[in-house]
Amino acid sequence: xxxxxxxxxxxxxxxxxxxxxxxxxxxxxxxxxxxxxxxxxxxxxxxxxxxxxxxxxxxxxxxxxxxxxxxxxxxxxxxxxxxxxxxxxxxxxxxxxxxxxxxxxxxxxxxxxxxxxxxxxxxxxxxxxxxxxxxxxxxxxxxxxxxxxxxxxxxxxxxxxxxxxxxxxxxxxxxxxxxxxxxxxxxxxxxxxxxxxxxxxxxxxxx
Numbered sequence: 001x002x003x004x005x006x007x008x009x010x011x012x013x014x015x016x017x018x019x020x021x022x023x024x025x026x027x028x029x030x031x032x033x034x035x036x037x038x039x040x041x042x043x044x045x046x047x048x049x050x051x052x053x054x055x056x057x058x059x060x061x062x063x064x065x066x067x068x069x070x071x072x073x074x075x076x077x078x079x080x081x082x083x084x085x086x087x088x089x090x091x092x093x094x095x096x097x098x099x100x101x102x103x104x105x106x107x108x109x110x111x112x113x114x115x116x117x118x119x120x121x122x123x124x125x126x127x128x129x130x131x132x133x134x135x136x137x138x139x140x141x142x143x144x145x146x147x148x149x150x151x152x153x154x155x156x157x158x159x160x161x162x163x164x165x166x167x168x169x170x171x172x173x174x175x176x177x178x179x180x181x182x183x184x185x186x187x188x189x190x191x192x193x194x195x196x197x198x199x200x201x202x203x204x205x206x207x
Contacts, residue, residue, distance in 0.1 A: 029127050029143050033124040033147075033182075042119060043116040044165055048108040053066070053095050054082075054092050057079065063093060064094070069095075069101070069117065069161070069164075070162045072155035075096065075106055079091065080093070104117060119152045120151060120172075122147070123150055125150070126146045129144045131180035140182065140184070141181070145180070146177055152172050156168050178194060
């Protein structure tokens with residue numbers, strides 16, 4: 001009887017060890033995603049911008065973002081009258097970097113003179129699901145996760161800036177979701193691609 005109980009206990013322990021061994025390590029996924037994002041900054045515009053820029057004063061879609069950054073002290077605004085051949089003139093605003101803006105500016109090394117205003121890096125807060133779920137030995141997984149941008153600078157935390165750039169509001173809310181493909185290599189898990197989920201913001205990421 002003692003032998004039978006002993007075998008049963010050993011069998012149960014082996015089964016538990018086997019189950020534990022076959023579990024997918026979602027902690028490794030989270031670490032990999034955070035390492036991937038640590039070298040990338042979340043920025044205001046999806047593409048780099050070169051200043052000075054000019055915007056039609058009557059076009060709110062053109063001016064609202066620049067005006068919010070002007071109110072935040074990153075840009076200076078100069079009203080101008082732009083002459084147009086044969087059809088008179090129109091009122092425009094010229095925007096350029098202030099001293100504060102230059103100190104905040106993230107230059108694009110691949111395009112001299114271009115850059116962006118960046119407000120932090122994404123931090124993955126949870127791995128919500130992964131596939132395939134039934135093959136812990138798979139060398140490629142698609143994962144879904146939640147992320148947030150924390151410790152945003154003061155200029156990005158203002159209500160005016162968040163209104164002008166909804167992506168800042170959403171990315172700093174802690175409710176953003178994304179998906180990524182992770183591939184196992186000799187050096188561990190690597191991110192082959194990552195993107196926000198449909199409907200999520202598409203802030204520019206700058207290395």
